[in-house]
Amino acid sequence: MTAANLFEYATRSKLRFQSTRGELTVEQLWEVPLHPKDARDEFHLDAVAKAANKAWKEISEESFVKTEKTSEHVRREAALDVVKYVIDTKRAEEEVAKMRAARRIEKEQLLALLAEKQKGQLSELSEKELQRRIKALDE
Secondary structure, eight states: OOHHHHHHHHHHTTOOBOOTTSOBOHHHHTTSOSSOSSTTOOOSHHHHHHHHHHHHHHHOOOOSSOOOOOHHHHHHHHHHHHHHHHHHHHHHHHHHHHHHHHHHHHHHHHHHHHHHHHHHHHHTSOHHHHHHHHHHHHO
8 A cells, every 4th residue: 555545544534543642643643752752651653553553463363264354454454554654754854854963063063173274374374464365355
């Protein structure tokens, strides 16, 4: 099932997701933190995914005779897939944010080093060269 089909199914069938703070809609999943805010808080996507996985496993006991999926199988599997999709997306966004932060820090460090080098070059100029540059700036 493609992501578009998955979310269409999830919204049309009004999937709900169990959490420590009650049932969540598909839209509310995007607001649930990826990680717990503190060690005692169980309101995060991993806990929601575990609950969805448990619900799916409850009705997916192995049977070698009955192999067809019921509508409830499809519903619970879709719920689990939606949570996993949200987790994967949020993890990817988190990685991008980390990379951007690292680049920003490196750029700031390089700019500071460049400013020091330029400052050092100016201090090496003779008095006559400094006066000439100051005069050129005043024109």
